Amino acid sequence: MRLLIAEDEEELARAIQVILESEGYTVDSVHDGKDAYEYAVLAEYDGVILDIMMPKLSGMEVLEKLRSEGNQTPILLLTAKSAVENRIDGLDLGADDYLTKPFAMGELLARIRAMTRRKTVLQANNLTFEDLELNKDIMRISNGQDEIKLSNKECQILQLLMENPKQIFSADQMIERIWGWDADIEMNSIWVHLSNLRKKLAELDVHVKIVATRGVGYSLEVIE
Structure with missing residues (x-):
């Protein structure tokens, strides 16, 4: 702890x-x-x-x-x-x-x-934001009907974003929160995970998306 x-x-x-x-x-x-x-x-x-x-x-x-x-x-x-x-x-x-x-x-x-x-x-096993639900135990996202499986790191990244909706996190902040201060992780690794998450959210057809703010970072936002 x-x-x-x-x-x-x-x-x-x-x-x-x-x-x-x-x-x-x-x-x-x-x-x-x-x-x-x-x-x-x-x-x-x-x-x-x-x-x-x-x-x-x-x-x-x-x-x-x-x-x-x-x-x-x-x-x-x-x-x-x-x-x-x-x-x-x-x-x-x-x-x-x-x-x-x-x-x-x-x-x-x-x-x-x-x-x-x-x-x-x-701490609940399920997180919700708009019509998106994340079950942390089985690492699946749902729109109430369909489900999609996430990798461990995809689940951790999405959990961070769902617990702090609309808050912008830089790639460095995500690495520090999820992998730790001393982790030797290449920056493109976080980009791959984010890209995969975006595709899975689009496939699930929920009303939220991961938004990139150029030069700042990423946040989970409601699709207007």
């Missing part, structure tokens, strides 16, 4: 990282809001631990940007003990939980387990 820690107190961030890694988590750690946002957008995390008070972008700004873009990764806010209004605002913006400083590491671990467990429970 992969987590992101965004905490500008580097000593605290390191302590949290060591504890989480000892519990078997894979952890990335950043120390300002700008990096927190960029990491959260470019990689697939099971949860984010987000301090409210950070340079460049506050935790609240990061939270608001992610939720406004359709990113539903579970987020736990770290707040100052007196910041009651911030905690309320954070929950209203879509945070899953909050923890006040100082806190016991045992409580942090319990909150993370609860937060990521909720995500697992809520």
